[in-house]
Amino acid sequence: MAPDRSIALVTGASGIAAATARYLSRQGLGVAALDRAPDNLAALGETIPDLLAIQHDLTEPDAAADAVAQVLARFGRIDVLVNVVGISGRRFGDGPVHSCTDEGWDTVMDTNLTTTFRMCRAALEPMMAAGHGSIVNTASVLGYAPAKLFATHAYAASKGAIIALTRTMAAYYADHGIRVNAVAPGLIETPMSLRAQGDEPTKAYIKHRQPLTGTFGSAEDVADAIGFLALDQSRFVTGTVLEVAGGWGVAG
Template sequence: MKNLFDLTGKVAIVSGASSGIGVQFAKVLASQGANLVILARRYEKLVEVAKDIESEYEVKVLPIKCDVTVEKEVIAAVDKTIEVFGKIDISMNNAGVVDAVPVHMLEEEAWDKVINADVKSVFLMSKHVLKHMLNAKYGRIINTASMLGAGGSANIPTHSYNAAKAAVINLTRGMAASYAKHGITVNAIGPSLFYSEMTANTLFKEPILSYYNNTCPMGRPGNPGELDGAVLYFASDASSYTTGQTLFVDGGWTAV
């Protein structure tokens, strides 16, 4: 039987790949044979990640320092990918930040930081990979949204993050509808709470963590690897007739 999740020969770009779930996303794509371009602002950490993945899997990993909120840097990263690999099959738009500050206390600069990192980055990466995907008549764009983009929470005042991830969900739908006829799918993953460098000092702190555990039907945050299946589904031919969807991997949070 054909392995629908086989990514041998594919080329994937993963942003926000210097730590946290971005590293896990890169590893799971590599585990199925995809060559990688990994992006982040911290080049030294990217180099470490690249060495780790190449030592574990028989793939090539190209680390590129890139601030995905800056268009000229995104263009340079995409151009380098084409120069080295000749194509882009998968774009995993994962870069982002979170801020747990309510609107009445939120500074404009902090608002802009979240919106730029979480929404503008998806726009810029999609804009420049799509040009190559349209020529190839094939592509898989996967955006990292969040359960907090589907609703609010009385005890987690992540208002800028709510707005940003809701925008990602609907940008996903909009692009999916426009590019489906070109052989390009656009989907999103909506994680709940997963431990990362980003969440360690925000959502994993009390009282938010206890509130989350008491509210989530599964009673716990997500574990490493529990997003892998969703990533592989959207990146592979298993999802060839699926587009415009957000798959919430959230322990049942959005079900209640």
Template sequence: MSRLDGSVALVTGASSGIGNAIAAAFGREGATVVVADVRREPKLDDERSVFEKLDDTGAEYSFVECDVSDPAAAEAAVEHAVDSYGQLDVLVNNAGIYYQYEAEATPVEDWDAIVDVNARGTFLCSKYALPHLRESAGKVVNLASIFGLVGGGRSAAYCASKGAVANLTRQMALDYAPDEVNINALAPGIIETAQNVEWRENAPEIIAEWEAATPWPTFGSPEDVADAALFLASDESDFVTGAVLSVDGGWTSH
């Protein structure tokens, strides 16, 4: 028996990067997966489509276009899952964006965009999913970041948004523990995704900083985070709630 047999999972930002890997891993473990994203195809041409991966697993799946910062779109994504499959068991709030600025250099519109997607989007999808997750005694897996636990250079808005995700996770865990809804977060370190490929290819000084801060000999892969998400989405984590699990190669151990 697979770890998520019979479950219905909604994964936001699932077309690319970490979300792509999580959705594929969930399908491999028996879940029916709703892929929610503003785009259907990956950000990078050389990244394999999540739908090809899900086809390989034989999983049932569907796609819903969703801007998580829009209340109507977030609600519609949740209702698509419930209307299509009769239930919702797992919500993964993965959708996120990252622009790099010091506070004084941050354009107000970029601050708003980052906070809207990362923090507001997590809140909105949770708001509409939680009534259904209460019925299924389900799971919420939020994507925070190491920069939601410690400061990160030139990342004012991102740090603020991911700090909000980390503490919203703890707060919601308290409210929904009596309903046996597990609410946890992952705090990835440097994961090689489309979001940071430009820096990895063209900014050796930034890469040197990241390497110096990561005790593990390599950066992480999306699959490393997906494995942790599988644990938090499965019955194996039934007595874990309000946790923010670092998947960071030791970054936050400094």
């Protein structure tokens, strides 16, 4: 490993996370990816030969700290953290508030928001010691631009909270040389959106809500935006939420 090679840790190993890990690897970074699913890690390892694959369920309290420790043990540094792990909690009972179950609420908050918080907490110490770092969190357009069709209110609340966390961290850590930004994807073609991809009302809806193409975006569309925010080409950018949604936020 070249001593000045930057190192990135990406949470998740499929969909947007896999495309991001490949983007960062193509830019010459050393990459670690964390996922609970060994198959996702193995598949990603086939496209990134020197990948550090970390298998953890990130909702386990010690998983984030252990992941950062593994990155430091292997590479000696961590320059970039990209938080992608997240779920749609519909099958746990997420829904409109009047019918959202406690399990749905808690599972979504734990998986989307608490994992992001714990990963940031674990990575900040070495980043502060180094005097630099770049963190990119994954929000969603549903965190600030709702649609009645997507009635998963715990999910929306978790993504709105990720935006607040991103901006308050950006304010606090700017003079440590640490940038904190987020992407807000619209509907993207990944394993997570499989049900939506076959749903006629959803397809009709995005024709006007994502008017640039009228279709789902690709994982690479989001990875390109994350890559921009992660790397030094955006060295003067912090506290921003970059929407990657084919016009969702400006569509009538």
